[in-house]
Amino acid sequence: MDKSYDAVMSRKNEIMKKAMGLDYSDFQINDMAFDYEKMMTKAGLPIDEIRKIQLSNKVGNTPLFELKNITRLVRKTSEKGKGARIFLKDEAANASGSFKARRASVSAYMAKKHGYKGIVAATSGNYGAAVASQAAIYNLGCIILQEVFDSRFKGQPEIIEKTRKCEAYGAEVIQLSVGPELFYCLLDVLEDTGYFNASLYTPFGIAGVETLGYELSMQCKDITGKFPENVVITHAGGGNLTGTARGIKKAGGNSKVIGASVDLHGLHMASDNDFNKKSFTTGHTGFGIPFATWPDRVDVPKNAARPLRYMEKYLTVSQVEVFFTTELLSQVEGMERGPAGNTSLAAAIALSRELPEDEIIVVQETEYTSAGKHPSAQLTFAKENGIDVKVGDPRDNVPGKNIIIPENISQLGYKEIPIDKLRKTYLKNIKKNYGYIDTKTKENVDFLTAELNINADRLAQLIQEVF
Amino acid sequence: MWVQIEKVVLEAKERTAKIPEDTLKCDYIMRLNGILIEGEAVKGNEVIIKTLTGRTITGTFKERLPEYGHDFGKPVEELLHIGPVHRKMLEEENNG
Ligand SMILES: Cc1ncc(COP(=O)(O)O)c(C=O)c1O
Numbered sequence: 058m059d060k061s062y063d064a065v066m067s068r069k070n071e072i073m074k075k076a077m078g079l080d081y082s083d084f085q086i087n088d089m090a091f092d093y094e095k096m097m098t099k100a101g102l103p104i105d106e107i108r109k110i111q112l113s114n115k116v117g118n119t120p121l122f123e124l125k126n127i128t129r130l131v132r133k134t135s136e137k138g139k140g141a142r143i144f145l146k147d148e149a150a151n152a153s154g155s156f157k158a159r160r161a162s163v164s165a166y167m168a169k170k171h172g173y174k175g176i177v178a179a180t181s182g183n184y185g186a187a188v189a190s191q192a193a194i195y196n197l198g199c200i201i202l203q204e205v206f207d208s209r210f211k212g213q214p215e216i217i218e219k220t221r222k223c224e225a226y227g228a229e230v231i232q233l234s235v236g237p238e239l240f241y242c243l244l245d246v247l248e249d250t251g252y253f254n255a256s257l258y259t260p261f262g263i264a265g266v267e268t269l270g271y272e273l274s275m276q277c278k279d280i281t282g283k284f285p286e287n288v289v290i291t292h293a294g295g296g297n298l299t300g301t302a303r304g305i306k307k308a309g310g311n312s313k314v315i316g317a318s319v320d321l322h323g324l325h326m327a328s329d330n331d332f333n334k335k336s337f338t339t340g341h342t343g344f345g346i347p348f349a350t351w352p353d354r355v356d357v358p359k360n361a362a363r364p365l366r367y368m369e370k371y372l373t374v375s376q377v378e379v380f381f382t383t384e385l386l387s388q389v390e391g392m393e394r395g396p397a398g399n400t401s402l403a404a405a406i407a408l409s410r411e412l413p414e415d416e417i418i419v420v421q422e423t424e425y426t427s428a429g430k431h432p433s434a435q436l437t438f439a440k441e442n443g444i445d446v447k448v449g450d451p452r453d454n455v456p457g458k459n460i461i462i463p464e465n466i467s468q469l470g471y472k473e474i475p476i477d478k479l480r481k482t483y484l485k486n487i488k489k490n491y492g493y494i495d496t497k498t499k500e501n502v503d504f505l506t507a508e509l510n511i512n513a514d515r516l517a518q519l520i521q522e523v524f
Numbered sequence: 525m526w527v528q529i530e531k532v533v534l535e536a537k538e539r540t541a542k543i544p545e546d547t548l549k550c551d552y553i554m555r556l557n558g559i560l561i562e563g564e565a566v567k568g569n570e571v572i573i574k575t576l577t578g579r580t581i582t583g584t585f586k587e588r589l590p591e592y593g594h595d596f597g598k599p600v601e602e603l604l605h606i607g608p609v610h611r612k613m614l615e616e617e618n619n620g
Contacts, residue, residue, distance in 0.1 A: 062534060130610055133617055175577060198577040208550035217594040224557070229576040232555040237541050238534060242554065250577070329547040381606060388607035389614065429594035437597025448602050462602045465609050 058248075065244050073357065076247045076254035078171055081358040089491050090504035091359055093366075097303075100260035104307055107163060108268050114194050115152035116162045117268055121276040121419070122147060124402075126389040127466075131409045134467040141287065141412035143405055144280075144419045146273050149394055153190035153226075154425030155183040156269055160296060163261040165191035168253035174198055175252040179243040179356060181205065181216045182339045183397070183424055188255050189226035198252060199228035202243055207235055207332045214438050215338045215396070218429030235329045240356060256357045257296055263361040266300020267307060273419050274308035284310035285417040289401040289408065292316035292371070293344040295352060295364035301421055302367035312419070313369050317404035318345035320373040320472065321456050333442050334457040336376045336435045340397040345371075346474070350482040351490075365476070365483060366510050372471040374403040375454045380432045381463050382406065395424035396435070407471040436460065480509045481523045494520060525560040528590035529573055529583030556581055557590055 059065075065072075074080060084096040102110075111117040124143045132140030151158035161184065168176045175198025178188045185201035192199035201223045206212040212220075212232075223230045231246070233239050247254055256262065270288070277285045288305060290298045302314045319341040324331040335341070349368070352360035379396055382403040387393045402420045409418055428434060440446055445459040451468055454461050463469060487505075488494050496502050496516065506516050534552040556575060563571030563585065571585045 062538065062540070126614055129617060130613055133613055200577055205555075212593070214594040214597075217592050221592045221594070224576070227576060229579070230557070233533070234550065234553040235547055236539070236543055236550075236552050238539065238552050242533060249579070325544050327547055328544045329550050330544075380603065384603045384606040385610060389610050428596050431596050432603060433600050434595060434597040436600045436602070446600070446602050448605065462606075464605065465613070 060245060062238070062241055065241055065248065068248070069244060072244050072248050073254060076252065077256070077259060077357070079259070084359065086500050086504070089487065089495070090500050093363065093507065096359065097260050097264065097361065101264035102163065104267055104271060104304070107264055110166050111159060111162045111265070111268060114162055114191065116158045117151070117272065119150040119272070120147045121145070121273060121280065123280070124390050127385065127406065128409065130389065130466050131406055132414065135410040138414055139410055139412065140414050141409040141416040141418045142414070143409055144277060144285070144417060145402065145423060146269070146419065146421050148269070148398065148422040149425045153183070153187040155187065155397070156266065156297060156422045156424070157183040157187035158190065159265040159269055160184060160257065160262040160300070161187035161191045161255060161265070163265040164188070164253065164255035164259065165195050165197060167261050168197060168255065169195045171253070173251070173253035175200065175250060176255040177202070177243065177246055177250065177252045178255045178257070179239055180257060181219060183219070184257055185219050185228070186222040186226065189223040189228035192228060193226045198250070199226070200231065200246055200250065200252065201228050202231045202233065202239055202246065204235060204239055205232040207329050211333055213333060213338055214429035214434050218427050235327065235332045237327055243356060254356070256355065257294060258355045258357050258360040258362050260361045263296050263300045263303070266296055267304035269421060270301035270304020271308045273421055274305050274310040274312070277417060277419055281417060283417070284308070285312045285419040287315060287408070287412070287416065287418040288312045289315045289317050289405045289418060289420050291340040291397050291401040291422065292318050292364060292368070293339045293341065293348065295348045295362035297422070298364045298368060299362045299366065314367050315370045315372060315404070315408070316345065316364065316368045317372045317374065317401040317471070318342045319376055319379055319400050323455070324457050331457065334444065336439050336460070337379070337396055340400040342373055346479070349479050351486040363508065365479060366508060368476060371474045371476060371479065372404040372408070373474060374400060374407070374471050375451055376456065377451050377454055377460045377462050378403045378469050380436065380460070381469065383432050385466065392423070393426055395426040395430045398423035403469060404471050406466065407469045477519070480511070480519055483509060484520060484523050488524070496520065525565060525588060526557065527560045527565060527571070527573060527588050528555055528557050528586045529571060529581065530555050530586045531583040555586065556583065
């Protein structure tokens, strides 16, 4: 068989169909529009069933803790009457150390049920560890493809840690240099092995995260007597936010869904040069903005993670604010946790300061920490890569150049990216990819208004403003 | 013997994906670990390994017992103030 780049890429659709047992044309309405809810129900499982599968496979039922000392510190540095209560869902308690275990669990279950001998995932993050952990539980073969090193063979410490963790669970890890050709390698491996593609973006994966939104709503109600007014979610590829938001709805809650990412503007994601200038490998704007504004840039025909359907506010924080928050969480709450979860916590601290004391903010995840992930590992690495680290005003931070650590909690802030700005970029991307935006038919209007979570009048207005 | 091999997946001139220029100048490279089953463990030699999922793959021998090499780094002096500053704030609050 011809294994050249072009030949393998041209077999993309058949390889994927075989590797997931899902025919996406079932959900297609026309060129542009497809039936998202049909995809989510037909391909998935009911939430009670997913909860059962997860609980019997070391996933879910993670604790929800109130961060009383951090809340007190916020109130001490805020206007009187301000300082919403902050709660944290300790997702690090899942078997593989992050919420990604929820996402992997349904895929592993499906792979086993449909007789696949193994599962494959292309991911440099916690998801690889999650897939490897679930594969170990189900005794499935497992291959993880990671983008690990630059052309000097310098590996990002956090990603090397993921290599180690995947191998610890018995997975084979294919380590690759910087570039999107990882997708070619993924197709090649799927074709060779006949394994299941546990893509991050299938309906299985996203349905697996719904239990997180469901649990946090119920737990918050148990503890405080009400659903949280606000849920802050670390956002990158959009699955965390999409799944959590859907789960909150299924629990009957109506919390405000707030995305948070680390601001990495100016650093190019596929640049060999920039690769090791980043102190964060996920939960950042380098993924957060492109994935929100064009979800279908992924390894499946239709991405089940569609954050603009749910996101009501999008906040960014600097790398340094997350390092600060990580240290604060250890020092005053006695919890040492990893970077991605603390991104939403950093945003929640700044947000809490503006909200009344009787409101609740749930930060919906933590992740494990370790060698490579810890602030000391990342800041030592940053210094080695020529980044200037010092104490001062975090607003002077320039990603890739310096890291200025705040003196105290009152300096934490966020920047807001207006959702309408993202919606407009989404519309531009529709036009770029299909050549036109057709809003003459009801099905197209229904699709676009659902995609952007707005009504038809607002859609017409936005289109007029953009074109 | 547990070893690491290296393979050039695509040479720089074969790369056609839409990527920045600095990346386009580099070969696209894979590294893979497994048990050495054929060939001599000498740097630069072509060898065959068996991976953890049982695949046999040919590549250039790189090293025996590849090290992860990541660690916790050095203590960061710029973070040292965070604990004391905020514990003091909490204490003041308790007292007043
Ligand atoms: C621990 C953790 N939190 C949050 C995220 C962001 O999730 P998503 O990519 O679904 O937006 C990731 C992965 O990217 C993660 O590993």
